[in-house]
Amino acid sequence: MKKSILMITPENKEINAFRRKQFNNFIQITMPYLAGFIDQSKYKITLVDEYNQKIPDDEKYDLIAMTVNTPNAVHCYDIAQKFRQKGSKVIMGGPHVTLLPNEAIEHCDYIIVGEAEKTWPQFLEDFYKDCAKEQYICKDIPSLKGLPIPRRNLIKKRFLTKGAVIATRGCPYQCSYCNLKQIYCDSFRTRPIDEVIEDIKNIKGKYFVFWDDNFFGDLEYAKKLMSELAKLKKKWAAQVTLERCKDEELLKIAKKSGCIYLFIGLESFSQEGLSSVNKGINSVDKYKEIIKLLHHNGISIQAGIIFGLDTDTKEIFKKTLNACNELGIDGVTVSILTPLPRTPIYEQMKKEERLTSTDWTYYNGKTRVAFKPKHMTEDELYDGYIWFRKQFYSISSILKRLRVSKTNIFYNLIMNLGYKLSISSANKNL
Incomplete structure (x- = not known):
């Protein structure tokens, strides 16, 4: 049976108001790229970019995944709290989580520290089997060979900037x-x-x-x-x-x-x-x-x-x-x-x-x-x-x-x- 995963590229309202009208805001590639690692026979993927989309917070997902940078950290913690109250599990990674893992883990169920080419696929396998660990830490330098093609077909409302x-x-x-x-x-x-x-x-x-x-x-x-x-x-x-x-x-x-x-x-x-x-x-x-x-x-x-x-x-x-x-x-x-x-x-x-x-x-x-x-x-x-x-x-x-x-x-x-x-x-x- 497939598990549902909502992948979010977060952007708080303050930054969104700042960036919204610019013509050259190319998509943050992290989430479409990480989606390329996901086994589609095991997961149903929904991808949301808050730059131009609203989070479907009225729906229930098995897993919420977010990449967190520092200025969006508080916003991400708020999102996580709402979904966790509904019974969803939340995993966070990205710059802020890597910089302050002890803070981040207080607001979610799992974290990925550092580069994710090895740890993200391992987490996905563990989560599907219901044996995921709290922390996944990058210990070896990941190679850039054999990376998946980003799932650009999941990107919505982007015509020139995907x-x-x-x-x-x-x-x-x-x-x-x-x-x-x-x-x-x-x-x-x-x-x-x-x-x-x-x-x-x-x-x-x-x-x-x-x-x-x-x-x-x-x-x-x-x-x-x-x-x-x-x-x-x-x-x-x-x-x-x-x-x-x-x-x-x-x-x-x-x-x-x-x-x-x-x-x-x-x-x-x-x-x-x-x-x-x-x-x-x-x-x-x-x-x-x-x-x-x-x-x-x-x-x-x-x-x-x-x-x-x-x-x-x-x-x-x-x-x-x-x-x-x-x-x-x-x-x-x-x-x-x-x-x-x-x-x-x-x-x-x-x-x-x-x-x-x-x-x-x-x-x-x-x-x-x-x-x-x-x-x-x-x-x-x-x-x-x-x-x-x-x-x-x-x-x-x-x-x-x-x-x-x-x-x-x-x-x-x-x-x-x-x-x-x-x-x-x-x-x-x-």
């Missing part, structure tokens, strides 16, 4: 605000190229993203993969580090293979600020040269920007806006510094008694400030961050940046207007 693919895992760097080293095994791994290509062929649409933390982490691998990818005539984006983009051969291969834009964590236009979070791989003096090289090769840049570094003053917002306009930064994903649990920056701020809340909802990097900045108040940081977002996505800034970039103009205009609309919508709903 294409997400995993090619590599891990990052060789040690930024103090990042929790990758605490979440993943400390080993950069690649997936067999032929398997990645088959996965991409499974995507019906033309557009997709690599859901990797550092797609250029292994340059030779990336070049070989992109050479094969060129044959598929698709368009894609990925996250990389700026210093790897000095390689013009790499950029030419990327463009030929269909790369539209690269997400690059610039983080700050202050070298002192970069050093304060161990991001010395970025050199502010080289930003202009490398960004110009990206644009010359027809690739747009979506820059990651963080406000609230210990060196930031109130002048950082205007300085950053002027720099982005001057360099023709095509788009930004801007965040407030977030001291995620167990990261070096969290431990530092905890020691300095600068954390201002124990409510994980504050740790979303978008709508709350969870710490005391050094050179401004929490309100000044938040207001400056909001001011920057509004100004960056103002019509005057969009036009200034497009004139400098001259790259993928139609695509960039649509993306920028999408962000502009999302900002207006979020401000009304928050």
Whole structure:
């Protein structure tokens, strides 16, 4: 007899209001990917993404599975409580569970700590036989060979943004605000190229993203993969580090293979600020040269920007806006510094008694400030961050940046207007 499983990609209302109107919110691939491991002769699967779906909490399921990140932790705990009261069992995994397993287990029946390629199938088998353990912990480094194709047929209400693919895992760097080293095994791994290509062929649409933390982490691998990818005539984006983009051969291969834009964590236009979070791989003096090289090769840049570094003053917002306009930064994903649990920056701020809340909802990097900045108040940081977002996505800034970039103009205009609309919508709903 089949058991029923509801797999949830959670998103609380606050973050949903923030993200809802953006045009480039590709699906979080975790749950469709984990669904690929499930034996369909034993389980009936329902997949729900709260980005655009409501949880069917009026129904009864044998098992509820959730991937939990820190800002959604409280929301996930509430969901779990409701379903457990109805008799469902709940399993949680993901970043927050891996970081704080002792907290998470207080709110569910089972947890998966760390990477799940080995532990998730084992749990499913045990649960079906009614002998599941409370904790499943990743003890060996999982290989990326032989991974299942994500169950994209279970994804609802996604037309252009259901294409997400995993090619590599891990990052060789040690930024103090990042929790990758605490979440993943400390080993950069690649997936067999032929398997990645088959996965991409499974995507019906033309557009997709690599859901990797550092797609250029292994340059030779990336070049070989992109050479094969060129044959598929698709368009894609990925996250990389700026210093790897000095390689013009790499950029030419990327463009030929269909790369539209690269997400690059610039983080700050202050070298002192970069050093304060161990991001010395970025050199502010080289930003202009490398960004110009990206644009010359027809690739747009979506820059990651963080406000609230210990060196930031109130002048950082205007300085950053002027720099982005001057360099023709095509788009930004801007965040407030977030001291995620167990990261070096969290431990530092905890020691300095600068954390201002124990409510994980504050740790979303978008709508709350969870710490005391050094050179401004929490309100000044938040207001400056909001001011920057509004100004960056103002019509005057969009036009200034497009004139400098001259790259993928139609695509960039649509993306920028999408962000502009999302900002207006979020401000009304928050």
